[in-house]
Amino acid sequence: MLSEQSAATVRATLPAVGAAIGEITDRFYARLFAAHPELLRNLFNRGNQASGAQKQALAGSIAAFAGHLVKHPDERPDVMLSRIAHKHASLGVAPEHYPVVHEHLFAAIAEVLGEAVTPEVAAAWDEVYWLMANALMAIEKRLYEESGTTARRPWEVVERVEETADVVTFRLRPADGGPVRDFRAGQYVSVQVELPDGARQIRQYSLSGAPGDGVRQFTVKRVQGADSAPDGEVSNHLHARVRVGDVLDLSEPYGDLVLDAGAETPLLLASAGIGVTPMVAMLADLAARGHGAPVAVVHGDRSPAEHALRADHELYAGKLPEAAVHFFYERDAEPGTRTGLVDLADVAVPAGTRAYLCGPLPFMRAVRAQLIDKGVAPADIHYEVFGPDLWLAQQAA
Structure with missing residues (x-):
């Protein structure tokens, strides 16, 4: 895993990187979306960007991964990596995204930390990044192989149920009439919709129906904005506009919060x-x-x-x-x-x-x-x- 030399450098610089990680992620996303605006329109959650939640999560994952490598240089934090990989797979993250992220993340680190980023420091954190990226790509490759696709599929809404004043359930079948892959209880799908401004935003929703019944059922709560968080773009779109007969693009099921099959435990x-x-x-x-x-x-x-x-x-x-x-x-x-x-x-x-x-x-x-x-x-x-x-x-x- 992490080389001995890099482990020592990361250990010494982790406090400084950790203290600046918020500014680093701000600069990173600004650079990334300036160079690739299509990622903000069609892949990243614009609401989480506006509220700062995604920046905070990215900072936490980097710090947690680096901290784990420093404490356990011969181990990988597989639980954390699996959780991130499932999220990535549901969004359709591909290997070609990782060099793009690397370019803008390391440029942001250099901008924020300046002369502190010596060649030795850059090499050590480069090793951390690619250890994490390669591990994620390997897990995501396996997940895509298991699901049989990296693409979303059109599904037709066959039933809409108003559960409460702010919650609605959608039941869907494949628009192409093809077979439905089973899922494990606790998993989710990503749902992509086209918003009025043309952006194709993606959100993840837990499957709320029983596995094995040939449909996909997910339940959506309307997100009301508060403080710095905006109203939910996709949740409000689904509530206001999506009716029986409409077609939505859904990923295959992903997620690692699943029951142990057959385990008779309390x-x-x-x-x-x-x-x-x-x-x-x-x-x-x-x-x-x-x-x-x-x-x-x-x-x-x-x-x-x-x-x-x-x-x-x-x-x-x-x-x-x-x-x-x-x-x-x-x-x-x-x-x-x-x-x-x-x-x-x-x-x-x-x-x-x-x-x-x-x-x-x-x-x-x-x-x-x-x-x-x-x-x-x-x-x-x-x-x-x-x-x-x-x-x-x-x-x-």
């Missing part, structure tokens, strides 16, 4: 808000497989009326012989549910439980801490972040 599926989507697919899969071990189903939401897919949530949980359902609502809680934020104090968590989390970062951090307090091993706690992985960025800070 599970805890915890979600909040629209994070319910992969959990409903997991419950549907568990019910179809006749999972017999205990399953704790935990969900938090603002109110019962805002709990998307609640009927499916309850239906699939009810088909599991050892499922216990715990719904928490900030207001308007009904009999059998609880008022307030998710609290695992009274939730049974048997030894050997594997936990899957999806929701806002504060929710997942709080649930993870409670699970660890209850004796769940950190390695058995898995999570999905919608959008850039800011949890990783915060851990690397």
Whole structure:
């Protein structure tokens, strides 16, 4: 992995690079999009660029990867790399993108750090970059081979279901009438739409239906902007414009937040808000497989009326012989549910439980801490972040 000489140089310069990484990523994206405006229109999420979320995530991934190499020069952080590679594959990232990123990233590093970037420093960080890039390209190549394509495919909307005032579910079949590749519960697809200004923006949505039924079903919450974050371009477009009979371009399924096939272990599926989507697919899969071990189903939401897919949530949980359902609502809680934020104090968590989390970062951090307090091993706690992985960025800070 990382050479001994480069490891020493990266270790010595990591604090300086880490302190400047925010400015470096600002310069990087400015240079990249000036040279390749089509990437911002048709590949990168313009909302995440405007809010700064993508810059923060990129900075976190670089710092986390470099820090791991310094501490463990003979190991790769495969969990982190797999997560990034799945995101890349769903977007159609190709090997030819990596030299372009390298060019503008290293130009940004030189601009920000100036004379501190000696030939030795440049060579060491070049080694870090290509170790990460080559590892990602290898994983992405395997993912493309497994899916059989790098392209998105046209799918026709055959049903649209208004789940709540701000959440809608779309069910689609291939527009060409061809076969449908199966997926693993918890995975997502990327959806590309053409916006009024001609940009072809891409967003990723968890598959919220049961695997194996020959359709793709995903559920979208309308994103309302706040502070520096803009309204969701694609989510609002889907809500306002997409109806039955329309055609959307979808990737093959990707994502590594998936259940272990056939493992009869206790599970805890915890979600909040629209994070319910992969959990409903997991419950549907568990019910179809006749999972017999205990399953704790935990969900938090603002109110019962805002709990998307609640009927499916309850239906699939009810088909599991050892499922216990715990719904928490900030207001308007009904009999059998609880008022307030998710609290695992009274939730049974048997030894050997594997936990899957999806929701806002504060929710997942709080649930993870409670699970660890209850004796769940950190390695058995898995999570999905919608959008850039800011949890990783915060851990690397």
